[in-house]
Amino acid sequence: MSDHPLPAARRARRDGEAHESQFRxxxxxxxxxFFWTQFLGAMNDNVFKIGFTSLVTYQTARFSGVDPKTAPFLISAIFILPFVLLSATSGQIADKYDKAMLTRFVKTFEIAVMLVGGAGFWLHSAVLLYACTFLMGVHSTVFGPVKYAYLPQHLTNAELVGGNGMVEMGTFVAILVGTIAGGAAAGLPGNGAAVLACLCVSVALIGRFASAFVPPSTPSQPELRINWNPVSETRRNLKLARGNRMVFLSLLGISWLWFVGATFLASFFNFAKDVLSASPDVVTVLLATFSVGIGTGSLLCERLSKRRIEIGLVPLGSIGISVFAVDLYFASHALPVAGHLLAVGEFLRMPAHWRILADLYLLAMFGGFYSVPLYALIQSRSVPSHRARIIAANNILNALFMIVSALMAMALTSAGIGIPGLYLVTALLNVAVAAYIYLLVPEFLLRFVAWLLVHTVYRIRLVHTERIPAEGPAVLVCNHVSYVDAIVIMAESPRPIRFVMDHRIFRAPLAGWLFRHAKAIPIAPAHEDAKLLAAAYGQSANALAEGELVCIFPEGKLTRTGEINAFRHGVMEIIGRTPVPVIPMALRGLWGSVFSRDESAHLPRPLRRGAISRLTLAVGEPLDPAGVTPEGLEEIVTALRGARR
Known part of the structure; x- marks a missing residue:
């Protein structure tokens, strides 16, 4: 049974409309x-948590036995504990049952939970409020796998990045609205706790109303027998996730982002009070800035990725997170001294505080660049029947990372390290973790270099790149103009490509390491290494048998004149073993660049894009392998390239 409920004709129409705005x-x-249901859930989480945190930070006397310095981190840890305990079970439930039914169930549960929280606010009972925090964590744990497994069932691949961007944007706008509402309610003199109680219950009721309109979703695996043992099922889910190395490392990458985000979000109250000498209203400004930043980054992903799953944005995101977290540390040591808690107006009148806000905004924006492609990649590359359990594994890892984040923050704070020092430690850890992940999976770095090349140095014009198949095997054939041909093609492909490359490239320390880990296939002429040639044909056949794209440059070498060299017969050997469609392509505009063998080559001009930095990638009609010849391919590629080299 297909995982996608849209009829084939409608899906095709949706794919054709992918150029429209994601707001459609x-x-x-x-x-x-579904969007408004998850929006209201995220909003209510934050109305409750911000209200609770604000009360225990600024009205500590009303809550006996609560330490205001560690309470925000404890609230965060309690909220995410259910993700560790119950995510494995939740993933099975989401795979077995209709996601619309589960959505309505968790929204009904939310109403009951908020009644408990309302009683806690009314009575100023820390015990009830901590209990409500745990139960809201249970609510989010059950809804998490439903949330991310729902999208690929109802959106096409062309809509997946935009849909995820909308959900991420909506989540953080909801955080912003919830933060403002929760902070404002908690700050009301006299009856703030009562207003918080009414607000939380009201939002839960509206969320339940919205959930009634969520359309049915065919269960991914209705025959699944649920294992209620959370320990063994957690191990099984993590094993499922590890089955696809790229997916698993993407899960780790997302979990690390939650580690970083949890550290910042949980610390804002103490940061405002102890570092900025600011009132609770300024916390709302900080959280609003952070939320708008990550919402902006999430929405920009669709444009920056050209509506594809562009993992090249992930390294860009991690670089930005570290740069602006480090600058936030230095900005926090250049602040004017205030003798009282600053109101919002006073805070905004000081220029030094605008640097703080800029760092938070940009850090969060780059966090959006980091997270959206990873979520889309996990959804697209996970086996549909196990997708919700993969998301559950993600939630387990997220929870573990956030708990470690809370414990680290509590330990460093107790040891006398201030909030700015905590930010610096987090930034340096982010550098180390990002480097480790990219060393394990250089595909991220290769895609980043490719994305950077075609968005800064070159302006690339695409001609019929939709002919590169979004799924299924095919052999891509292209002329060979420069050392960056593979990178340019990679940047414009909707999916990974196995490049057949000259074996000498693999001797270069950096390029060899990158292309080996990107699963490029080394090839050599028969007179140089007959065994390597045979192995290359074998690897190409295996890749095509597994439904992958294979790209070969039939000239066998870079052009020295800018003209296309005669095509060799290697492509015939590949399609002779595995008959699949052949896609002719042509690059024009790279001859004369520093990356080519033109003796008068010069550097491209990234800041002033003239004719020298304009490229074209033209893709021809797919060819039946039975009628392909090297001479015919050469003629087609030459025609696609045209007069410009």
Whole structure:
């Protein structure tokens, strides 16, 4: 059974409409009720948590036995504990049952939980409020696998990045609205706790109403027998996730982002009070800035990735996170001294504080660049029947990372390290973790270099790149103009490509390491290494048998004149073993660049893009392998390239 409930004709129409704005989804029932349901859930989480945190930070005397310095981190840890305990079970439930039914169930549960929280606010009972925090964590744990497994069932691949961007943006706008509402309610003199109680219950009721319109979703694995043992099922889910190395490392990458985000978000109250000498209202400004930043980054992903799953944005995101977290540390030591808690107006009148806000905004924006492609990659590359359990594994890892984040923050704070020092430690750890992940999976770095090349140095014009198949095997054939041909093609492909490359490239320390880990296939002429040639044909056949794209440059060498060399017969050997469609392509505009063998080559001009920095990638009609010849391919590629080299 297909995982996608849209009829084939409608899916094709949706794919054709992928160029439209992602906001169009808010007009459609398959997305809008789900979007508003998760929006209201995220908002209510934050109304409650911000209200609770504000009260225990600024009105500590009303809550006996609560330490205001560690309480924000404890609240965070309690909220995410259910993700460790119950995510494995939740993933099975989401795979077995209709996600619309589960959505309505968790929203009904939310109403009951908020009644407990309302009683806690009314009575100023820390015990009830901590209990409500745990139960809200249970609510989010059950909804998490439903949330991310729902999207690929109702959106096409062309809509997946935009849909995820909308959900991420919506989540952080909801955090912003919830932060403002929770902080404002907690700050009301006299009856703030009562207003918080009413607000939390009201939002839960509206969320339940919105969930009634979420359309049905075919269960991914209705015959699944649920294992109620959370320990053994957690091990099984993590094993499922590890089955695809790229997916698993993406899960780790997302979990690390939650480690970083949890450290910053949980510390804002103490940062405002102890470092900025600011009132609770300024915390709202900080959280609003952070939320708008990550919402902006999430929405920009669709444009920056050209509506594809562009993992090249992930290294860009991690670089930005570290740079602006480090600058936030230095900015926090250049602040004017205030003798009282600053109101919002006073805070904004000081220029030094605008640097703080800029760092928070940009750090969060780069966090959006980092997270959206990873979520889309996990959804697209996970086996549909196990997708919700993969998301559950992600939630388990997220929870573990956030708990470690809370414990680290509590330990460093107790040891006398201030909030700015905590930010610096987090930034340096981010550098180390990012470097480790990219060393394990150089595909991230290769895609980043490719994305950077075609968005800064070159302006690339695409001609019929939709002919590169989004799924299924094919052999891509292209002329060979420069050392960056593979990178340019990689940047414009909707999916990974196995490049057949000259074996000498693999001797270069950096390039060899990168291309080996990107699963490029080394090839050599028969007179140089007959065994390597045979192995290359064998690897190409295996890749095609597994449904992958294989790209070969039939000239066998870079052009020395700018003209296309005669095509060799290697491509015939590949399609002779595995007959698959052949896609002819042509690059033009790279001859004369520093990356080519033109003796008068010069550097491209990234800041002033003239004719020298304009490229074209033209893709021809797919060819039946039975009628392909080297001479015919050469003729087609030459025609695609045209007069410009």
């Amino acid at each position: 989804l808010l007009r459609e029932r398959r997305f809008a009720p």
